[in-house]
Each structure stands twice: as structure tokens, then as C-alpha cells.
Amino acid sequence: MEKFEVTILGCGSALPTTRHFPTSQVLNIREKLYMIDCGEGTQIQLRRSRLKFNRLNHIFISHLHGDHCFGLIGLLSTLGMLGRTATLHVHAPAAFGTQLRSQLDFFCQGLEYDVEFHPIDTSLHTLIHEDRSVSVYSIPLKHRIACAGFLFREKPSLPHIRRDMIDFYHIPLCEINNIKNGKDWTTEEGQTVPHTRLTTPADPPRSYAYCSDTVYLPEIAELIRGTDLLFHEATFINEDAARARETFHTTALQAAQLACDSKVKQLCIGHFSARYENEAPLLAEAKTLFPNTVLAKEGLTIKI
Amino acid sequence: MEKFEVTILGCGSALPTTRHFPTSQVLNIREKLYMIDCGEGTQIQLRRSRLKFNRLNHIFISHLHGDHCFGLIGLLSTLGMLGRTATLHVHAPAAFGTQLRSQLDFFCQGLEYDVEFHPIDTSLHTLIHEDRSVSVYSIPLKHRIACAGFLFREKPSLPHIRRDMIDFYHIPLCEINNIKNGKDWTTEEGQTVPHTRLTTPADPPRSYAYCSDTVYLPEIAELIRGTDLLFHEATFINEDAARARETFHTTALQAAQLACDSKVKQLCIGHFSARYENEAPLLAEAKTLFPNTVLAKEGLTIKI
Numbered sequence: 001m002e003k004f005e006v007t008i009l010g011c012g013s014a015l016p017t018t019r020h021f022p023t024s025q026v027l028n029i030r031e032k033l034y035m036i037d038c039g040e041g042t043q044i045q046l047r048r049s050r051l052k053f054n055r056l057n058h059i060f061i062s063h064l065h066g067d068h069c070f071g072l073i074g075l076l077s078t079l080g081m082l083g084r085t086a087t088l089h090v091h092a093p094a095a096f097g098t099q100l101r102s103q104l105d106f107f108c109q110g111l112e113y114d115v116e117f118h119p120i121d122t123s124l125h126t127l128i129h130e131d132r133s134v135s136v137y138s139i140p141l142k143h144r145i146a147c148a149g150f151l152f153r154e155k156p157s158l159p160h161i162r163r164d165m166i167d168f169y170h171i172p173l174c175e176i177n178n179i180k181n182g183k184d185w186t187t188e189e190g191q192t193v194p195h196t197r198l199t200t201p202a203d204p205p206r207s208y209a210y211c212s213d214t215v216y217l218p219e220i221a222e223l224i225r226g227t228d229l230l231f232h233e234a235t236f237i238n239e240d241a242a243r244a245r246e247t248f249h250t251t252a253l254q255a256a257q258l259a260c261d262s263k264v265k266q267l268c269i270g271h272f273s274a275r276y277e278n279e280a281p282l283l284a285e286a287k288t289l290f291p292n293t294v295l296a297k298e299g300l301t302i303k304i
Numbered sequence: 305m306e307k308f309e310v311t312i313l314g315c316g317s318a319l320p321t322t323r324h325f326p327t328s329q330v331l332n333i334r335e336k337l338y339m340i341d342c343g344e345g346t347q348i349q350l351r352r353s354r355l356k357f358n359r360l361n362h363i364f365i366s367h368l369h370g371d372h373c374f375g376l377i378g379l380l381s382t383l384g385m386l387g388r389t390a391t392l393h394v395h396a397p398a399a400f401g402t403q404l405r406s407q408l409d410f411f412c413q414g415l416e417y418d419v420e421f422h423p424i425d426t427s428l429h430t431l432i433h434e435d436r437s438v439s440v441y442s443i444p445l446k447h448r449i450a451c452a453g454f455l456f457r458e459k460p461s462l463p464h465i466r467r468d469m470i471d472f473y474h475i476p477l478c479e480i481n482n483i484k485n486g487k488d489w490t491t492e493e494g495q496t497v498p499h500t501r502l503t504t505p506a507d508p509p510r511s512y513a514y515c516s517d518t519v520y521l522p523e524i525a526e527l528i529r530g531t532d533l534l535f536h537e538a539t540f541i542n543e544d545a546a547r548a549r550e551t552f553h554t555t556a557l558q559a560a561q562l563a564c565d566s567k568v569k570q571l572c573i574g575h576f577s578a579r580y581e582n583e584a585p586l587l588a589e590a591k592t593l594f595p596n597t598v599l600a601k602e603g604l605t606i607k608i
Contacts (some may be wrong), residue, residue, distance in 0.1 A: 014385055016351040040378040047320040066381045066411055074374040080317055099410045106403045107370055202374040223369040 002030045004206045005303045006229065010268035011044035011296035013235055014067045014215075021298055022047055022067035023271055024232070026056070027152060028206060030133045035059040036150060036210050042071035043078050045298065053082055058129060061092035062212060063122070063147035069096070069265055073103045078206075080111040087114040091128055091136075091186070093120035093146045122148040125223055139223055141214035143248045149211035151224060161200035169193060206304045209264070212271050215245060216254035221262035228304045230259055231296070234269035238284055254280040256289035270296030306334045308458055308510045309607045313349035315574035315600035317539055318371045325349055325602055326371035327575060329535070330360070331456060331512060333437045339363040340454060340514050346375035347382050349602065357386055359582065362433060365396035365442070366516060367451035368424070373400070377407045384415040391418040395432055395440075398423035426452040429527055443527055446519035447552045451514040455528060463503035467607045473497060510608045513568070516575050519549060520558035525566035532608045534563055535600070538573035552579075556586040560593035567568055570608075574600030 001018055006027050020093025026046065031106075033056040035042075035095040045046060046053065056079075061069050070088070079088065089098065098115045120128055131156060139149030156179040166176065171185055179185060185193045192252025208225040211217075212233035224230060235249035243249050250258075252269055261269040267290050272279050279295050286293040294302070310331050317323025324345025337360040340348075347603035360383075363496055365373050371596055376394070381390065394404065394576065401421045404580065408419060423568040427450075433440040436459060443453030470480070475489055483489060489497045513528040515521075517536035518599040528534060548555050554562075556573055572593050576583050583599050590597040598606070 018381060041348055041376065044322075044345055047339045048322050064411070066378055066398065069325070069377040070381075070411075071344065077370045077374075078318070078320060102403070102406055107368070107374075132461065179469055191595045211352075291378050294549070 001203050002157060003028050003123050003148055004030070005301055006208060006268075007049050007051065007162065007301045008268075008296045008298060009042055009049060010039050010298060011034055011272060012039075012067070012227045014065065014272050015271055019277075020272065022066070022070070023212065024071065026051055028055075029152070029154065030198040031055060032057065032131075032133060034134070035206060037062055037068040037212075037274070038070075038072040038075060039067045040070040040072070040074075044073045046075070046134070050297065053079060054084065056088070056091045057086065058136075059211045060128075061090065061096065062118075062210070063143055063145055063150065063214070064096055064139070065143075065145065068213075071271070073107060076111075077108050080103075080108055080113065084113045087116050088097070089116050089118060089129070091118040092239065093122050095146070120148050122146040124161050133174060137223075138147075138174045139209065139211060139220055141220075142217055143213045143215070147152055147213060148218075149209065149214070149220070150238065151210075151227070152208040154205040154207065154300055156205050157202045157225060158201045159195075161237065162200060164200055166195075166251060167200075171198070211258075213249060215248040216258070219262060221258055223277045224264060227262065227264045229266045229268060230262065230264040231268045232269060233271035234282055234286065235273045237276070240273075252286040253289065256286035256293060259290040259293070265292065266302075267293040268296050268302060269293060272296075305507050306461060307332050310333070310535070310572075311353050311355065311605045312511060312574065312600045312602060313346055313353060313571075314369070314411075314602060315576060316343075317575050317577055318369065319321060319578035321578045323581075324576065326374070326607045327403050327516065328375065329514070330355055332359075333456070333458065334457060335359060336361065337553055338438070338440070338456065341366055341516075342373040342374075342376040342379060343371045344378075346432055350379070351359065353603065356389065357383060358390075359393070360381075361390065362395065362440075364396065364424075364432075364454050365400065366445070366453065367447055367449055368397055368400055369447075369449065369517070372517075377411060378406070378486070380408065380415075380419060382414050384412055384417065388417045389413040391420050393420050393433070395422040397426050397452065399450070400500060414463055415473040424452050426450040428603075440530045441527075441581075443513065443515060443524055445515060445524075446521055447517045447519070451517060453513065453518070453524070454513075455531070457492070457513040458509040458511065460509050461506045463499075463506045466502055466504060469502045473502075475502070498596065512608055515562075517553060519552040522565060528566045528568060531566065531568045533570045533572060533606060534566065534568040535572045536562060537575035538572070538586055539575050539577045540588065542589055544577075554588040557593065560590035560597060561599070563590075563594040570606070571597040572600050572606060573597060 010021030024042040156253040232253035232255040236244040238253040313328040314325030328346040389418035394605040537561040540548040
């Protein structure tokens with residue numbers, strides 16, 4: 001099965017702690033990297049992750065609080081020093097365009113690659129990026145400032161070739177791609193072998209939803225229904241639900257409720273408040289409603 | 305003896321590695337903190353160091369390469385969230401003023417403390433800050449862009465009181481500060497005891513010089529002569545001296561030569577290139593000329 005996995009680079013929140021980096025994640029889809037948020041220290045964490053910097057072509061920024069974007073200028077600068085020439089695409093709330101350009105002009109003169117800015121309308125659930133491997137949709141969230149979540153839907157992949165049948169019919173290797181793409185095979189005797197006999201069905205396309213930062217929003221359950229993995233912020237424990245509401249954040253219990261309602265297959269919670277020395281109670285709380293929950297952690301990779 | 309010590313928060317250079325953070329240090333002088341440079345991740349390292357964020361009132365930025373200043377906006381933002389109200393002073397090459405203001409206006413609206421910007425003329429060796437504890441001078445360095453080093457000279461401290469003499473003459477506690485400040489004591493019998501008999505001499509004022517980034521500059525030996533501790537960049541090993549010259553950096557051997565010529569008491573080398581997996585050869589090289597050399601390392605505190 002081709003790669004579709006997410007690596008957590010940071011899962012803390014605004015205040016620095018000795019345990020967490022601020023928010024950043026990398027989705028590896030078929031060896032192409034898609035970064036989600038880029039808090040301070042992301043480039044250091046990316047180096048530690050051993051992921052390849054040059055496989056990264058798209059960065060999605062959910063909102064413009066520093067713990068989600070202060071690492072961007074450093075990463076862009078480093079990519080320049082590493083000799084990058086390919087365009088890098090930054091998707092972020094529209095207001096960021098001018099500020100990013102100003103920082104690039106000031107700190108990164110002579111950059112040998114282009115940074116293309118794609119403004120996100122955070123009020124819409126809409127397609128914001130598409131390539132051969134994935135479609136990315138925005139999810140309107142509700143935070144203290146404009147904020148979007150992201151839904152990554154893998155493009156359908158090709159069926160798997162049946163090696164035994166290829167050998168049996170002596171089909172040349174150069175035909176394999178045609179067969180995967182739906183062409184039947186005709187033997188020397190003129191017999192037609194349908195492509196479905198030569199393959200097993202493709203893996204079902206996978207999906208990943210990222211929702212951070214936001215107040216608990218039951219209505220997004222519809223948008224993320226059936227997603228294979230949901231990352232949802234759980235800044236607070238339910239005892240601090242009033243504080244969560246005030247600051248437009250979610251509790252671990254609310255994140256689990258959303259996972260139940262949207263029938264996702266797995267939940268990962270993160271964006272932990274600096275006030276918790278230990279996140280085990282947040283996990284325990286989420287599991288009371290949604291047992292298939294894991295805690296985000298720096299360096300954790302979840303295969304989807 | 306009152307505190308005068310430097311803590312290394314980061315001693316890597318431009319490219320991220322798994323071993324180092326980019327440059328930042330904190331000088332603790334009599335429990336007041338003075339930060340020198342503020343690379344990405346500085347606030348995380350400051351948290352790890354257990355130094356108190358609210359003791360920091362001055363930040364000195366040597367030059368505007370990202371590995372020396374990309375952590376500033378995050379730190380300033382965090383100080384706001386921590387409830388700071390005291391003015392924070394940022395000393396940096398003049399060009400940074402407008403860019404910093406633009407970032408503050410964009411990311412830190414409603415900050416409840418003032419950030420006062422003090423432009424440094426990097427071509428001058430001059431007093432740039434003075435308070436009751438310290439005088440700070442700029443050191444003109446030569447890098448690819450405008451760059452200043454910093455020389456911290458402790459203000460003279462008061463003599464130490466001799467507890468045995470205080471007891472002998474039954475001198476009340478409220479007189480101690482007067483005596484330290486040079487007032488003689490008159491006994492009930494009218495005998496004058498000179499203050500010098502009641503005290504031992506003050507500790508000699510200490511000094512710290514920070515020189516990074518720069519090509520090897522023999523002429524600064526005069527400016528830093530006799531300094532207690534010199535931090536000097538040693539980005540490269542002497543084998544890579546050509547590369548050092550090209551990029552306006554210094555080798556470990558050149559840093560040691562400067563330490564010899566300026567007769568400093570101790571040398572700390574840092575700002576290591578990402579190319580070296582192990583800095584022991586840089587240390588060995590420096591020690592051939594200047595034995596009292598140490599390698600900078602994240603978390604290292606050197607008492608001066």
C-alpha cells in the first residue's frame with residue numbers, strides 16, 4: 001500500500017513548555033509531503049523526523065496565531081539555503097499574504113525559488129488544492145481569528161496487478177500499466193482476458209482531517225464523516241470547559257463526541273494547554289466516548 | 305559574589321541539525337537577564353533553562369540573519385501572553401526597526417507592554433546601554449551583512465562588609481550600606497574607625513565579550529583585551545579556512561589566536577557549522593593555541 005501517514009512535529013499550544021513544540025504536522029502521501037501549520041521550531045523538528053525537505057511542496061496554515069506560523073519564515077529561508085529551486089506553495093488565510101511577502105523581501109533576498117501564496121477563505125468548505133495524489137478541502141472552523149481546518153482525500157489508486165496471472169499469460173512488463181488502467185489483454189491465440197481477472201481491486205482511498213484551533217463545532221461532523229483519521233485539538237480537559245469556550249478551544253471530551261458523531265475510524269488529540277503536566281487524563285476522558293483515540297506526541301507517525 | 309554568568313540556549317548556525325538550536329544566549333548579571341541573539345526556538349530553550357522570563361529586559365541582536373533573530377517575534381508574543389507590562393528593549397541593527405514593528409502590529413495586537421527599539425550602528429565601538437549593573441558596548445564585526453558584537457562590563461560593586469568588625473564595634477545594621485559606600489564609623493567614645501577597616505575590597509568587575517558572526521578580525525583584540533570570557537564564533541575547522549573566509553566566518557584556530565592576542569581569561573567557541581557531526585576536533589584545534597577553551601553546548605552555564 002502506498003504511503004499515507006501523518007507525523008506530528010509539534011502538538012503544544014501557545015505557551016512554550018519543556019515537553020512540546022508548537023503545532024506542526026507533515027502528511028506523507030505517496031512520498032510527497034504536505035505540511036500543516038508551522039509553529040516555531042518546525043524546521044528543527046522536521047530535521048529530527050528524517051523526512052526529506054525537498055519532498056515538501058505545500059504548506060497549509062490554519063490560522064495566524066504565532067504557535068501555528070512563526071516557524072514558516074525560518075523554514076522558507078532554510079529551503080533556500082538547501083538549494084531549492086522548485087516553487088513552494090503556501091496556503092493560508094488571505095491576510096497573511098502581504099506580511100509573508102514583507103518578511104521574505106527583508107530576510108530572504110536572492111531566494112532561488114518562488115513562494116506562491118494561495119489565500120484561503122476560511123468561511124468556506126471548498127477545494128483548495130488538488131494534484132494526482134490528493135484533494136485538499138478547507139473546513140470552516142470558529143476560533144478567535146479566521147481559521148480553517150483541512151480535509152485530505154486521497155485520489156483513487158490503481159488496482160494491484162496479479163503477478164501469478166501475468167506469469168501465466170506471459171504478459172510483457174510494458175503492458176502492466178495499461179492493464180492497471182483498465183485495458184484487457186489479448187493472448188496470441190486471440191483470447192481476451194478481462195483486466196479485472198489480471199488484477200485485484202485498488203485499495204480504498206484514505207482520508208485525513210485536521211481541525212485546530214476551534215471551539216467545539218458539532219456541525220462539522222457532516223464534513224468529515226467517515227474520515228480514516230481525525231486530528232482534533234483538545235486544548236483542555238472537560239473540567240475546564242468554560243475556559244475552552246471563552247478561548248474558542250475544545251475539550252478532549254468534545255473532540256471525542258465529534259469523533260463519535262462523524263463516525264471517523266480513529267481520533268488523535270493534540271494542541272495541549274501548557275497547564276497540563278501530563279496528558280493522560282485527556283486521553284482517558286476522550287476514550288470514555290471514543291476508545292480508538294491516541295495522544296499526539298512529537299515524533300509520532302500514524303499510518304492511515 | 306553576585307551572579308555574572310552566561311547560559312547557552314543555542315550554538316548552531318544557519319542550517320537546522322538534530323544537535324543544536326540556532327544562536328541565543330542569556331547573560332545573568334545580578335539576577336537581571338540580558339539576551340544576546342534570538343534564533344528560532346529560543347523561547348523553548350529559555351523555558352528549558354528555567355531562567356525567569358520576567359527578569360529579561362534587554363535583547364541584543366548582532367545581525368539580521370535568521371539564525372540570530374527568527375525567534376524574536378515568538379518570544380515577544382509569549383511575553384505578552386505571560387502578562388508582561390514592563391517595557392522590553394530590543395537593540396539591533398537599525399534596518400530591523402520597521403520590520404519588527406510590522407511583525408508586532410500584525411501578530412501581537414493588544415500587547416500590554418511596549419517594545420522599545422534601539423538601533424545599533426554596527427560600524428562603531430560605542431556604549432549602547434548602561435544601567436546600575438552593566439555597561440554594554442558594541443564591537444564592529446565584519447560579516448556578509450551589518451553585524452555587531454557586544455562587550456558587557458560589570459559596574460564596580462561595593463566592598464564586602466566584615467561581619468567580625470561590625471560585631472566588635474556593635475554597629476547597627478542600618479549603617480551597613482553607608483559603610484559599604486565609604487562612610488567611616490564613629491564609636492560612642494568618639495573614636496573614628498575608617499570604613500576600609502570594616503570592609504574587604506569589592507570583587508573586581510567582570511566582563512564578557514560576544515563576537516558572532518564575523519570573519520577573523522585580529523584588530524578587535526584591542527577592544528576586548530583582558531576580558532574574563534570571550535565567546536567567539538568558530539563556524540569552521542581550520543582545514544575549511546577558505547570556506548570560512550568566503551562566508552565571512554572564523555575557524556576554531558583563528559578564534560583561539562584572537563583569545564591569545566587579546567589575553568582573555570577564557571574562550572568559549574560556538575556557532576558550529578551543520579557539516580560537523582562532532583565538534584571535538586574544533587575544541588582540540590583551539591586548545592593547541594589557547595588551552596582554556598570550552599565548547600558551547602545547549603544548556604551550558606559558564607560562571608564568570
